[in-house]
Amino acid sequence: MANGTGLKLRRWLITVITTLAACLGSICIAPTAAGWNLFDDPVTPVAAQVGSLFNLITIITGGILFVVWTVLSVAIWRYRHQPGRIPRLVHGNIVLEIVWTVVPAILLLIIAVPSYRTLMAMETIPPPDLTVEVIGHQWYWEYRYPDSGLILTNQPLRVPAHRNIKLLLTSADVIHNWYVPDFAFKISTIPGRINQTWFRTERAGSFVGQCAELCGTLHSRMQIAVEAMPPEAFAGWQRQMVAQSQGQAAGGAGKALYETNCAACHQLNGEGLAGAIPPLAGAEIPSGPPDAHISLVLKGKMGPLTVKSQTYNGVMPPFVQLSDEELAAIITYERTTWGNRGSTVTPAQVRALRGR
Numbered sequence: 393m394a395n396g397t398g399l400k401l402r403r404w405l406i407t408v409i410t411t412l413a414a415c416l417g418s419i420c421i422a423p424t425a426a427g428w429n430l431f432d433d434p435v436t437p438v439a440a441q442v443g444s445l446f447n448l449i450t451i452i453t454g455g456i457l458f459v460v461w462t463v464l465s466v467a468i469w470r471y472r473h474q475p476g477r478i479p480r481l482v483h484g485n486i487v488l489e490i491v492w493t494v495v496p497a498i499l500l501l502i503i504a505v506p507s508y509r510t511l512m513a514m515e516t517i518p519p520p521d522l523t524v525e526v527i528g529h530q531w532y533w534e535y536r537y538p539d540s541g542l543i544l545t546n547q548p549l550r551v552p553a554h555r556n557i558k559l560l561l562t563s564a565d566v567i568h569n570w571y572v573p574d575f576a577f578k579i580s581t582i583p584g585r586i587n588q589t590w591f592r593t594e595r596a597g598s599f600v601g602q603c604a605e606l607c608g609t610l611h612s613r614m615q616i617a618v619e620a621m622p623p624e625a626f627a628g629w630q631r632q633m634v635a636q637s638q639g640q641a642a643g644g645a646g647k648a649l650y651e652t653n654c655a656a657c658h659q660l661n662g663e664g665l666a667g668a669i670p671p672l673a674g675a676e677i678p679s680g681p682p683d684a685h686i687s688l689v690l691k692g693k694m695g696p697l698t699v700k701s702q703t704y705n706g707v708m709p710p711f712v713q714l715s716d717e718e719l720a721a722i723i724t725y726e727r728t729t730w731g732n733r734g735s736t737v738t739p740a741q742v743r744a745l746r747g748r
């Protein structure tokens with residue numbers, strides 16, 4: 393090949409590569425510089441780390457993609473078939489081989505260091521300000537606060553913002569998975585095993601998620617909500633909940649217990665939600681025989697149910713975790729308010745039906 397052609401080609405190559413590199417640079421770096429992020433406005437320190445690790449890997453792999461494509465395109469063009477041309481035979485090139493071993497090794501190291509740091513941040517649970525036990529059930533979540541003795545079923549997990557929350561997770565039946573995308577981790581809840589993890593939200597707010605392990609027909613109903621409250625508001629809420637459960641022996645216990653355990657679905661006024669949750673006010677069961685009523689609340693109910701001549705087909709969760717006294721108080725409250733005319737129920741009646 394004449395020397396002039398070789399020079400022209402080299403200049404041409406350099407122009408193409410620098411142009412492509414400039415394009416790549418602006419494509420990858422500009423959005424990051426403009427504050428774009430996969431996890432917009434990360435909620436937890438771990439989510440922030442996962443987000444920047446993702447950005448780093450995207451930039452590096454994007455760069456590799458462009459370099460490989462550029463070299464490939466140039467090679468395809470430069471060494472295309474030309475009549476009469478005999479290719480030069482090359483046997484190994486030490487410099488080239490060292491370069492293409494060392495450069496990827498360095499790139500892998502650049503990725504490995506922050507990966508390891510992110511993993512450690514996920515795995516190292518800092519001293520917790522609050523510990524919550526998470527129990528997956530077909531098909532709802534139960535949250536227990538061992539320090540205060542509170543138990544929430546079918547309600548948002550309430551935690552203080554800006555505090556380290558430790559989760560101990562297990563399942564009562566099959567494998568579920570507690571997944572809130574904003575927190576950037578997924579963790580299985582496995583029967584007979586306790587998994588641990590932690591999070592700290594850097595702001596108050598509601599964060600939603602979903603059971604992420606196919607766990608049966610109503611898997612899709614296992615939504616998760618986390619209410620991160622300002623710490624003072626959380627303390628107030630917790631005091632109020634504890635006072636409510638302690639005051640249950642006194643009058644009005646049934647009402648308070650109904651409000652914490654049932655009102656999220658059946659509403660404070662017992663009217664339910666049109667089409668989805670049957671009313672308790674004026675319904676047959678709360679004015680009918682006590683045993684059927686107690687069993688339904690103990691065992692829950694799935695499958696079609698007709699109330700005030702409308703058919704519902706939702707899931708009423710079981711409430712076995714409540715004590716005999718608590719259940720008697722709630723059921724009595726249901727049976728004697730909102731115009732219902734059912735008999736009162738005693739703890740002994742509940743005990744007799746438990747496990748049957």
Ligand code: HEC
Binds near residue numbers: 705
């Ligand atoms: C997660 C929502 C939810 C919660 C919480 C809930 N229920 Fe229900 N409940 C339902 C649904 C849905 C049905 C209808 C089930 C069906 O269609 O098979 C139902 C049905 C009932 C019925 C029979 C229907 C009627 O109105 O006559 C009673 C009684 C009842 N629930 C009482 C309670 C009590 C007491 C509590 C609290 C201890 C409670 N429920 C908590 C969703 C809920």
Ligand SMILES: [Cu+2]
Binds near residue numbers: 568606614
């Ligand atoms: Cu599940």
